[in-house]
Amino acid sequence: MYNAAGQKLSVTHLTAIAGVVIPMTSVMTPLAPAQISTTFKTDYCGNVIYENGAVSRILTEEGYITLAGTTPTYHYYLKDHQGNNRVVINQSGTVEQVNHYYPFGGLMGESTAGGVQPYKYNGKELDRMHGLDLFDYGARHYDAAIGRWHSVDPLAEKYYSISPYAYVANNPVRFIDPDGMRVNPIYDEYGNFQGTDDRGLKGEAIVMQKKDFKQGMSHEDALEKGTLYGELPKVINPTILDKIESHHKALPNRPDYDGYINQIDANDWYRNGKGEPLFTDLNKIDLSNIRSLGEKHVGDIRTFNLFFASNSLIDALVYGQITLKRYPNHQIKAYSDTYNFEMHNWSNPLNWGRNAETVLGGINAGKGTPYTIHIYGSKTLKPYFPWTK
Numbered sequence: 157m158y159n160a161a162g163q164k165l166s167v168t169h170l171t172a173i174a175g176v177v178i179p180m181t182s183v184m185t186p187l188a189p190a191q192i193s194t195t196f197k198t199d200y201c202g203n204v205i206y207e208n209g210a211v212s213r214i215l216t217e218e219g220y221i222t223l224a225g226t227t228p229t230y231h232y233y234l235k236d237h238q239g240n241n242r243v244v245i246n247q248s249g250t251v252e253q254v255n256h257y258y259p260f261g262g263l264m265g266e267s268t269a270g271g272v273q274p275y276k277y278n279g280k281e282l283d284r285m286h287g288l289d290l291f292d293y294g295a296r297h298y299d300a301a302i303g304r305w306h307s308v309d310p311l312a313e314k315y316y317s318i319s320p321y322a323y324v325a326n327n328p329v330r331f332i333d334p335d336g337m338r339v340n341p342i343y344d345e346y347g348n349f350q351g352t353d354d355r356g357l358k359g360e361a362i363v364m365q366k367k368d369f370k371q372g373m374s375h376e377d378a379l380e381k382g383t384l385y386g387e388l389p390k391v392i393n394p395t396i397l398d399k400i401e402s403h404h405k406a407l408p409n410r411p412d413y414d415g416y417i418n419q420i421d422a423n424d425w426y427r428n429g430k431g432e433p434l435f436t437d438l439n440k441i442d443l444s445n446i447r448s449l450g451e452k453h454v455g456d457i458r459t460f461n462l463f464f465a466s467n468s469l470i471d472a473l474v475y476g477q478i479t480l481k482r483y484p485n486h487q488i489k490a491y492s493d494t495y496n497f498e499m500h501n502w503s504n505p506l507n508w509g510r511n512a513e514t515v516l517g518g519i520n521a522g523k524g525t526p527y528t529i530h531i532y533g534s535k536t537l538k539p540y541f542p543w544t545k
Contacts, residue, residue, distance in 0.1 A: 261300035347399035426524035496526035
C-alpha cells in the first residue's frame, strides 16, 4: 500500500496452505481465508518499521537501530560510490552482513547473513518473500535478475529510443536510478556544467542551451528543453562530448553527489572548491521543529535558524539559517544559501547569536572561498495540529 506521493505505507504477505493452486490469469484470484496458512504484515511509519505490530527497526541516515526490549543496538552501512550497502556492522564493529553485487544488482553467492537486513543494491529494500526478489524503488519495482523494471518508466515518453523497462539505459556501471525515475545533471551547448534540475546530480546528463537553464527547474521541463547525452547527434563537436563525459564521470567524487553534505565536506569545499557551488537535497536536511500552519500561509517566505529549527547539529553548522517558501499541501522549497563567514550588523541584537556562530565556524574552516549551496527538491511539513488545513 502506498500513499498519493508514492511513499510505502504497508505490505502484507500471505502464505497459502499446502496444496492450494491459484491459476495465473490476467485477473489474480485472492486467497480465501480458509486457504491462508500465515500472514506477515510490515508497516512503514516514517523511519520506524513494524513487523506484525512490533518494532522491527528504526532507519537512520547511516543505517538502522534494533531494539531488545528498550535496549537499542546501532547498525551502520558501509556503502560504495553507487550507494550500495556493501557491509553492515554493529556498534561494536562486528561485521553482520557482506553484500557483493553483479553489475545489474543481483546478489552474488558469497554474500553472507542475507537475512540481517533487506536494504541492499542502491540502498533499496529487497523483497525476498516467496522468492519474489524485487527491489522497491518507490516509483516501481526492479528485477535485478533480468536487469528490467516490472512496469513502464513514468517518463517513458521522454526516452522514446530506450525501452521503458530498461534499467538506466542498460548501463548500471555508469548510472543509477534512485527512485525509478531518472535524475540528471545539466550541461550547456558548450559542455559547461550548469547545475541540476529538482532531483539532483545522479543520472544521465542533459544538454541544453544555457539560456533555457534555471537551477532547480522541474525534471519534466529539463527533459523538454534539453537532450539526453546518449541521444545527442553524432555531428556534435567531439571535444564538447569529451568535456561533458569527463565531468560527468567525476561527479561521484563530489561531496554532494548523494545530496547531503556535512560540516567536514562544507569546510573542505570552502578551502579547496574554488568557489564552485554545491547541490543538496532539501529532503535530507532536518527541519523537524518546523510545522505547517496551514494553506493560508501558501506563498509566505521565512528564514529559520537551524540551531532551533533542526534536531541535527550537523545541518545547523552547515547552513546556519535557511530560507523557505510555502507551497500548497504543506510543501516547502528552499532558497540557495551562501557558505561564508561574513558578519551581519552587530548593532542589531537579532544578529548577535548568528554572528557568534559565524565567528566559531570561521575559525574552524580557515581561509577559503565562499560558494553557493543550491538546495533542490521539495519537502512536506507536518501540520502544527493534525486538523490543520
